[in-house]
Amino acid sequence: MRAVLWVLCAILLVTGCAGVEPSTRRSTFQQRSALLGEGGHFRGQRSDAFDALLRDAGLGDQDERPVAGSSLTPTHAARLLKALTVKDVTLGQFPARVAVGFMLREVLDASEVSRAELVRRVGRFTQLAVLRPDGCLAWVRSGQTQQRVGAVEWKDGAFRAGQFELGVFYSGKGGVFRQLNARLEETGGGAFADVHDDADYLSRTLDGAEEAFVGLALAVGQFFSTSPADNLAALRQMPAAVAALLESSPEYLESFQYLTRGEQVRVVSKLVTNLIATWGTVSSATRTFQGAALATAELPVLSLSAEGALVMGHVAVPVGRAAVLSGGPGAAIILQRVGEGVTRSSGPVGMKSYSSFKSFKRAMGPAGPGKEWHHIVEQTDGNVGRFGPKAIHNTENIVALDKELHSKVSAFYSSKRFDITSTTKTVREWLSTQPFDAQRDFGMRAIENVRKGDW
Numbered sequence: 001m002r003a004v005l006w007v008l009c010a011i012l013l014v015t016g017c018a019g020v021e022p023s024t025r026r027s028t029f030q031q032r033s034a035l036l037g038e039g040g041h042f043r044g045q046r047s048d049a050f051d052a053l054l055r056d057a058g059l060g061d062q063d064e065r066p067v068a069g070s071s072l073t074p075t076h077a078a079r080l081l082k083a084l085t086v087k088d089v090t091l092g093q094f095p096a097r098v099a100v101g102f103m104l105r106e107v108l109d110a111s112e113v114s115r116a117e118l119v120r121r122v123g124r125f126t127q128l129a130v131l132r133p134d135g136c137l138a139w140v141r142s143g144q145t146q147q148r149v150g151a152v153e154w155k156d157g158a159f160r161a162g163q164f165e166l167g168v169f170y171s172g173k174g175g176v177f178r179q180l181n182a183r184l185e186e187t188g189g190g191a192f193a194d195v196h197d198d199a200d201y202l203s204r205t206l207d208g209a210e211e212a213f214v215g216l217a218l219a220v221g222q223f224f225s226t227s228p229a230d231n232l233a234a235l236r237q238m239p240a241a242v243a244a245l246l247e248s249s250p251e252y253l254e255s256f257q258y259l260t261r262g263e264q265v266r267v268v269s270k271l272v273t274n275l276i277a278t279w280g281t282v283s284s285a286t287r288t289f290q291g292a293a294l295a296t297a298e299l300p301v302l303s304l305s306a307e308g309a310l311v312m313g314h315v316a317v318p319v320g321r322a323a324v325l326s327g328g329p330g331a332a333i334i335l336q337r338v339g340e341g342v343t344r345s346s347g348p349v350g351m352k353s354y355s356s357f358k359s360f361k362r363a364m365g366p367a368g369p370g371k372e373w374h375h376i377v378e379q380t381d382g383n384v385g386r387f388g389p390k391a392i393h394n395t396e397n398i399v400a401l402d403k404e405l406h407s408k409v410s411a412f413y414s415s416k417r418f419d420i421t422s423t424t425k426t427v428r429e430w431l432s433t434q435p436f437d438a439q440r441d442f443g444m445r446a447i448e449n450v451r452k453g454d455w
Contacts, residue, residue, distance in 0.1 A: 001134070009374065011172060025375055036261060047068060047296055048068065048069075048115070048119050049119045049122040049123070050066075050103075050115070050118040050119050050121075050122050051065065051066075051068060053096055053099060053100055053125075053141075054080075054100060055095065055105075055177060056095075056096035056143055057082070057084065057093055057096040057097040057099070057100040057101075058089060058090075058096075058097060058268065059080065059083060059084065059094045059100070060088050060380045064076075064079060064080070064083070065080070065244075065284070069115050070115060071112050071113060071115055072107050072112065072113050072118060073107075073112045073116075073418055074107055074108050074110070074112070074346070077104040077105075077107035077108055078104075078106055078108060078300060078343040079125060080100075081101070081104045081108075081278065081300065081312060082276045082311075082312045084100065084101065084104075084277075085278055085302070085310055085311065085312045086309060086310065086311065086312075086347045087274075087364045088211055088212075088270065088343060089134070089211075089213075089273060089274065089277045089279075090210065090211055090212055091132055091138075091210050091211075091212050091215070092143050093133060093143070093212070094130070094132050094133070094138070094145060094273075094277055095129070095130050095132070095138045095139060095143050095210045096276055097277040098130050098140070098167065098169075098276070098280065099122075099125050099128075099130075099169075101142045101277060101278040101279060101280060102169075102280060103118070103121055103122070105279075106121070106282070108300065112132070115261065122141075124184055125140040125141055125169075126141055126171050127139070127171060127172050127174050127453070128140045128141075128169045128170065128172070128184075129146055129169075129170050129177065129235075130166075130167075130168070130169060130170065130172075130173055131149060131152075131160075131161055131164040131165065131166050131168070132145075132171075132212065132215065133152060133159075133166065133212045133213065133214075133215030133216045133273055134214075134215035135148060135149050135150050135151050135152050135215065135313050136148050136149065136154075136169070137149060137164065137177070139172075139384050140169070142406060146172070146195065146223075147193075147195070147196055147197075149161040149162050149164050149193070150162050151218065152166065152215060152216060152218075153217075153219050153222075153224075154220075154222065154239075155402075156401060156402065156405060156449065156451060157239075157391070157399060157444075157448075158273070158282075159216065159219060159239075159276070159282070162193075163180075163192045163193075164191075164192060164193075166276050167277075167280045167281050167282075168180070169184060170192065172184065172195045175194060175195050176191035176192070176193065176194055177191065177192045177193050177194075177195060178190070178194060179189055179192060179452065180191065180451065187454055188454065189452045189453050189454060190453070193340070209268075211272040211403050212242075212273050212427040213266075213269040213270040213272070213274075214269070216269040216272055216273055217265055217266070217269050218271060219271045220265050220268050221267070223376075224261050225266055233334050238268070239272065239282035240396075241280070241281065241282045241325055241334065242268060242271055242272060242276055242282055244334040245271065245302065245303065245304050245310070245334055246304070248303065249303060249304035249305075251306040252304045252305065252306055252308045253309075253403050254305070255306075256308065261443045271308075271310060273308070274310055275302075275325075279302075279325050279332055281325050282323075286410050295393070299332070299333055300311045300312055300332040301332065301333055301334070302314075302325075302332050302333070302334050303334065312332070315375070315416070331392075335429070352395050353391070353393065353394040353395075354389070354390065354391035354393040354394065355389050355390065355393070356389060356393060357375075357379055357393050357398075359393065360373075360393045360394075361373065364395070364398075367400035368400055368402075370402060370403055371400040371401060371402055371406075372400070372401060372402075372403050372406045373398050373399075373400060373404065374384065374398065374399055374401045374406050374409065374447075375392060375393075375397055375398055375443075376397050376398070376399060376440055376443035376444060376447075377391075377392060377397050377436060377439045377443055378392065378413070378428065378431075378432075378439070378443075379392050380428070380432060382432050386436075387436050390418070391436065396441070401447070405447070405451055408450050409446060409447060409450050412446060412450050412455055413426070413427045413431075413446075414426055414427070414428060415427060417455070420455070427446075434440075
């Protein structure tokens with residue numbers, strides 16, 4: 001056994017981490033690139049960078065990948081997204097899956113994209129990394145592990161390890177990791193961590209073998225108790241998109257409540273992983289669609305089958321309320337059934353509404369150690385009068401934030417930001433005239449941008 005460990009250490013000292021791309025490993029990376037094609041495939045294969053990325057993401061020949069050299073239409077992109085949605089993802093496939101999901105959703109938002117442009121877009125992911133569910137950073141193009149960050153936890157409305165978030169791209173150029181926005185541009189929030197060889201983390205040699213959802217089991221497990229009845233109530237505290245999928249699928253929800261705790265954790269972990277890998281997020285915002293304004297559009301719709309499988313369909317003219325996934329381009333929607341939405345106050349996993357904030361706190365208790373309750377749509381007299389108290393004081397509009405973040409968000413709302421509002425009013429005064437959905441969307445962005453230091 002000791003001899004095997006010495007051999008492994010010797011190999012690591014010679015080769016370093018296969019994904020390292022900053023200046024300290026540039027020559028090694030360039031030599032490797034000269035031998036391998038994009039995505040780690042030998043150049044002798046008849047495939048370009050886009051086809052290699054599709055393969056790395058888990059799409060095989062049976063999944064109707066585009067013919068080599070052909071362009072990609074929104075219709076074909078939707079078919080590929082549908083195929084990815086039902087596929088479980090391994091740790092080795094996870095980085096490429098996040099990138100492919102991003103690119104396919106870009107095509108949904110536009111018209112036909114030429115093959116040359118697709119290949120160019122793949123080039124944007126060079127030296128970009130993502131956080132995997134096991135808490136490691138891995139490069140998108142090669143799939144190789146770079147370094148360990150830590151255990152993934154549910155914090156401030158997202159799955160995070162330290163400052164890094166699942167579903168977000170990070171640039172490793174210049175030897176440091178910096179967060180990118182939905183346009184793959186640096187957010188200006190500063191460096192998150194140095195890029196370094198994690199030579200003592202030997203388990204990176206197992207990349208690709210384990211199903212990715214396993215890494216989220218501990219983070220998802222915090223939502224569940226040992227009582228199935230309590231677990232249904234706990235879904236109110238889970239990611240919005242997951243709760244929306246479960247409550248919009250009563251056929252599966254009925255069987256879900258009879259699963260053991262371990263089975264429920266497994267189901268939700270797989271659901272979260274596939275949502276993030278293919279659709280970029282587990283966050284969602286509730287919006288109302290009138291139908292006529294989208295008469296020429298066809299939107300992807302996500303739902304759960306009676307067996308609990310994530311499936312994708314389409315709707316040409318959505319009408320009514322829906323949960324909209326906010327994960328960058330080509331966002332999908334989860335249609336809510338009649339009677340669901342901000343005015344609903346009952347249901348097994350639906351939100352609970354209260355006549356006052358005091359009643360909410362009496363029912364829900366403290367926000368948790370080091371946390372405070374925060375209204376996404378503020379509890380001003382004007383909002384309560386316009387939308388009604390139950391639209392403001394409910395488990396969908398009130399979330400738990402760290403005290404420091406809550407103080408910063410409150411201070412932001414009291415400040416004057418001409419660069420954002422184009423007025424001399426405070427952010428709170430300016431926002432108070434907006435519709436409910438607009439206030440909620442802004443409130444979600446405010447939490448995230450204040451957390452990152454962008455606002």
